Amino acid sequence: MFIKTVLELNGFGHQEFEGGIISSVVPPVLNSFRTAVRKLTGKTPLVVGPGIKTGINILYENPRELGSDRIVNAVAAYELYGGPVITVDFGTASSYGAINEKGEFIGIDDDFNSEKGMAAMKGMQKLAQSECYDSNAD
Numbered sequence: 001m002f003i004k005t006v007l008e009l010n011g012f013g014h015q016e017f018e019g020g021i022i023s024s025v026v027p028p029v030l031n032s033f034r035t036a037v038r039k040l041t042g043k044t045p046l047v048v049g050p051g052i053k054t055g056i057n058i059l060y061e062n063p064r065e066l067g068s069d070r071i072v073n074a075v076a077a078y079e080l081y082g083g084p085v086i087t088v089d090f091g092t093a094s095s096y097g098a099i100n101e102k103g104e105f106i107g108i109d110d111d112f113n114s115e116k117g118m119a120a121m122k123g124m125q126k127l128a129q130s131e132c133y134d135s136n137a138d
Contacts, residue, residue, distance in 0.1 A: 020045035023074050024069040048072055055106045066107070070097050074105045 009014070020037045022045050024030045030047065037045045046052075048068040054075045059123040060066050073087040080100045086108075096108040 003033075003104055004040055007040075010122050012044060015041075017041045019043050022073075023044070023048040023072040025067040025069050048120045055103065056099065057102070058107075059104050066094070067104075071105070075098055078103050122126060 020041065020043060021034050022037065024033065034045055034047060037043065048054075048071055050064050052071075054071060055073065056071070056078060057072070058066060062088050069089060069091065070087070073089055073095075074097050077085045077087045077097075083099045083101040083103055085099050087099075089094075089097075091096045098106050098108050100106050
């Protein structure tokens with residue numbers, strides 16, 4: 001009901017959707033959302049998880065430990081801006097990501113005191129000196 005209500009409040013009919021994508025780092029809600037989207041739209045949503053082909057090469061020590069939210073952030077950022085690009089997600093826990101010019105997720109440890117974190121910070125400094133997207137501009 002929540003999804004249907006949000007759609008209706010924003011002027012969308014469920015018939016307008018061609019598909020959906022679900023990214024969740026909370027496994028217990030995954031099946032509920034998949035079922036809700038399927039019932040509401042008649043479409044089976046794509047679920048982001050281990051093994052899905054995203055076009056982003058994940059250069060992370062253990063890619064299966066990387067949350068699907070971070071993968072989705074990386075794919076969206078690279079698709080919109082190319083690389084190098086960073087992602088910052090202020091969710092329940094703040095997380096950061098870095099995608100290089102080749103479209104490879106090189107990651108950032110959430111602890112900037114690590115070797116990878118420091119390397120990523122240097123990359124962010126370069127990025128900060130380049131032209132940035134202004135989210136307030138229309």
